[in-house]
Amino acid sequence: MLTLLTYPSAFGLFSASPFCVKTAYMLQLAGLHWRRSDMVDPRQMPHSKLPVLRTPERLVPDSDQIRDWLEAQGAEFDRGLSDVQKGQSRALIRMAEEHLYFQIVMDRWANDEVWPVLRDTFFYEIPRIVRRPISNSVRKSVLKGLRSQGIGRFSEAERMARVERDLEAISAYLWQAPYLLGDHPTSADLSVGPMLAAMRATPADTRLTRRIKQDTLLNSYVDRMEQAIPLP
Template sequence: MITLYTYKPAFGEPAASPFCTKAIWLLNMSGQDWQREDLADPRKMPNQKLPAIRTDGQLIHDSDNIRSHLEGLGAEFDSGLSDMEKATSRAFIRMAEEHMYFHIVADRWCNDAVWPVIRETYFDSIPKMLRKLITNNLRKSVIQGTQFQGLGRWSDEERLARLEPDLQAILTRLWLGAYLFGDRPTAADASVAAMLTNMRATPGKTLLKTRVAEDEVLCRYIDRVSDALGKQWVTDGSASLCA
């Protein structure tokens, strides 16, 4: 039995992190029996990040490594794709995880109107009297990271303009079928839709959330992927079977 260590559900999504949502969807696609264990503090995990899985005495961190492990067990996330389609799939995954993701971070951590909801949701395990002090220091480091990365130096309007070509690339791929590479979900959908659904789920009202939430094609796509891959993620806070 595989155990997935993940952040708890948040804002109606399987997990507070799109990478954890991706891991949940890959596990569901893989056909492996698995259970989830929700963690609030990732510092004991490799690289101090989630998701991670424990299987056969191994602790495997990072959603890409989880994918590779599941493929080693026989999962075929890109079955039927040509070599050219697999190359394009990898490019879409990198677009989602190395660019689109940081727009979510900026929307949630850098926006003064959104941050209080993020703080109270992500860090509710910290005693209330200490929560602001501890999380404000953490927020400062995240904001500084967005400054180094670059997006934190831009206005919301500038960020949305930079993201728009990515969204158009996704919409163009969806001309071909219900999913990015045809009529069934593949690994690229697990990454791309995880980012889009987290954009749409951000609390409050931001330009990015509005752009995704008001796009009928993107919303139908998000919902299709979630229906196909994410039905069995509900947890009561303890480990729960998601086979």
């Protein structure tokens, strides 16, 4: 049986990581037998991050590489799409994973209202007596990385303006069909859906969570994805 090495459930989601949710969606759509195995410290994993798929032959890291492996086994996530639609799908995936994702990280790790919840959720295995200094050190490293990536250099208003253009682009697709590229979920939905769900689930009343919750189109899309592909 396949085993998905994933971050634990959090904030009412299959996992706090949208990449782990994406991979679980792919496994469900592929129709393969699999189980989850939760981890909180991925430093011994390839690339030192999750998700990782344990197959009978090897560990497959990274959601993109896991997709390649699943497709090599016969999975087809973009059945019925034209070449142009497949190109649009790729662009939507990159927008979600290389831009929206970092907005989520910033909204969680840089927000002093969210941080205590994150600390106790992500670092619960660390003894309480040393949890605060260790978690604060990790937080400092994450925020430094966000500044190097670029998103940490913008004000909240600037970040929200950038997010808004992405959400408008996603909404333009969803006005045409129940899913981004048609009547059933395809690979673009498997990336975009979990990102929007993660934005909505952040455990505080932030501008980003309100933006999703108050948008009927996006909010219903997230619900529709969760209903279309139930996760264990």
